[in-house]
Amino acid sequence: MSVPILTTLRLSVLALAAVLAVAPLAAQAPRSAQPASGAPPADSVALADSTAVPASVAVPRGPFPPLDPTLAGVVWSAPSDAEAAIADLEAMHQVGVRAVRTELIAETAVLDAASRLGIALWQDLPVEGLPAAFLLRRTRDATRLLTEALDRARPYPAARHFGLAQSSDTSDPRVRPYFEALTALAHDRGAPGTKTYYVSRFVEDDRAAQTVDLVLVDARESAPVETLRRWRARRDTPVGLASFGVGVRPGQPGGWRTLGTEAAQARTLENVFGDLLGLSDPPAAAFVYRWRDADADRIERDQRSEVTGTRFGLLGEGDEPRPALRVASGFWTGAQRVFAFDAGSEARQERRASPLLLIGWGLVLGLGLFYAGAPRLSSMAPRYFGRRDLYREAVQRGFDLSAFETSGLAVALALSAGVVGTSALRALARTDALVAATASWSLDGQARLTGLLGQPLTLVAVLALAYGAWLLLTIIWLNVVTGRRRLRPAQALSLAVWCRWGWLPLMVVSLLLGSIDAGLATVLAPTVLGVGLLIEVVAGYKMMWDLQAVTYAPPARAVLLGFGLPFLLAVVGLIALGVTSSDEVGFLWHLATRG
Secondary structure, three states, X not given: OOHHHHHHHHHOOHHHHHHHOHHHHOOOOOOOOOOOOOOOOOOOOOOOOOOOOOOOOOOOOOOOOOOOHHHOEEEOOOOOOXXXXXXXXXXXXXXXXXXXXXXXXXXXXXXXXXXXXOOEEEEEOOOEOOOHHHHHHOHHHHHHHHHHHHHHHOOOOOEEEEXXXXXXXXXXXXXXXXXXXXXXXXXXXXXXXOEEEEEEOOOOOOOOHHHOOEEEEEEEOOOHHHHHHHHHOOOOOOEEEEEEEOOEOOOOOOOOOOOOOHHHHHHHHHHHHHHHHOOOOOOOOEEEOOOEOOOOOOOOOOHHHHHHOOEOOOEOHHHOEOHHHHHHHHHHHXXXXXXXXXXXXXXXXXXXXXXXXXXXXXXXXXXXXXXXXXXXXXXXXXXXXHOHHHHHHHHHHOOOOXXXXXXXXXXXXXXXXXXXXXXXXXXXXXXXXXXXXXXOOOXXXXXXXHHHHOOHHHHHHHHHHHHHHHHHHHHHHHHHHXXXXXXXXXHHHHHHHHHHOOHXXXXXXXXXXXXXXXXXXXXXXXXXXHHHHHHHHHHHHHHHHHHHHHHOOOHHHHHHHHHHHHHHHHHHHHHHHHHHOHHHHHHHHHHHHOO
8 A cells, every 4th residue: 555545544533533633622721731750641632543534524523613715825846656645635625635745747647636626726837946037937838838737727717826936036027028928828828717826026116916816835844824914914925835834854853942842843833823813914834844855756855854853744754744743733624722731841952963963073073183293294384374484495395295294184175165165055055046056957966965064064075076176187287387397296285285275274164154044044155165265366366486496497487477367267168157147146145135
């Protein structure tokens, strides 16, 4: 029996069990009341294996009115197998889901099942994280995809909402023709009642809202009601919540006071649903993020989850229901609105060092031990930083030079550069900045990068190898500049490595990016990368001056040719990159200043 069918069997009695909890609800405390620490969840609803309720049978309701169907939504990644997808829909129907936000559904059997179950499908086109110019260039492809989806959806009343883009640069008014064309197509070709939307990253500065029927905003890890208020303070376009909820760190102990616990996830959903019920003007739609953590047959593209190690699913590993599912189902069906969870103790909160932090400080410790056991390396350091003339003389005559010990320093520098690059990339991935920077990549390419972001040790190794190749190229260039007089390996290594010591303190600074606010880290990450580039420029200049002193090469050759030519090529390359990537750079700037 497949996992989705088992999920259906386990979840099918949730609504029935919730009805049995009606009597205790009469004595429940108000929403603001919290149970004493250590008290058991008296209103717990057990999720047990049982016979699935046929889809044609109405789900039992509780003493409260169920949420409006547009608010009983969840983000769902549809399995590629139609039977598994239908089993998911039936399981969601059992717990009160009435709307799902997902990708385009190609299987008509899934569209039919959603219509039969009364679950509205909000389908997103595969257009995500694009600058304005890129979005305009996707108009033809998006038109084709939307036309096919509209024709396919016509017989199925569940499929009437289509998302035209996700988290793209809607702060740039140049995107309006894209949305206007697709919205007109949806209204003209779609079945009656067809509506369009997009997911906006810009609550205050969105400039395309009037081109669609409604806009959805991402409220994960934030205050959804406050996000709605900020949107409505500036425009009248109907707005909904594309996703809301907080993540779980698997294995995190503690109660609802401890961030990252399952109890904290459930308590947050309870509070958000309560706040939504208190609104006189509720959102046009609201989707809990998400139905399950991940799908085994799909490529995961959620960079934020990979970087932070959090999981958002109502179903966890092995489709095991989390307490948040009980909360969501209680509100969706009207069975329950007050829940009890162990508060836990703030003193029990665990702070786990990130793998990247362990790598960085392990590198510092390893370098210290290596330095203490490398006599020639330790004797060279005072000369380089205190008496530059003695350093140059030692390199020139080969005094106290060890190719092995200097190679160890080169490895430390390469690993430091790898840690810096990994820290910066992971900081950018904590928001939509990295998606914007890689907008020209294929979705599979972005997915592979996401996979690397979730494996910091591997990413550090890849970037360290790339930097090691750069050092090797530098050594070859040193010998090219010297002409006939070849440098011995220890000499070339010393000239190439010692001047790049700045990567070591920069690595320590870069480790802070993982512990500060995501928005601030996204702004500081390019600064860290810029400092790394500056280190290379200064190192190249110093290296060539040392070279002309060691080999008596003419300064014109060493500085003008050895440094000037690579520097000129680098400047030209950066200018070309800036021109060809101006759209991505503009999007990044908008994310930093408007997002």
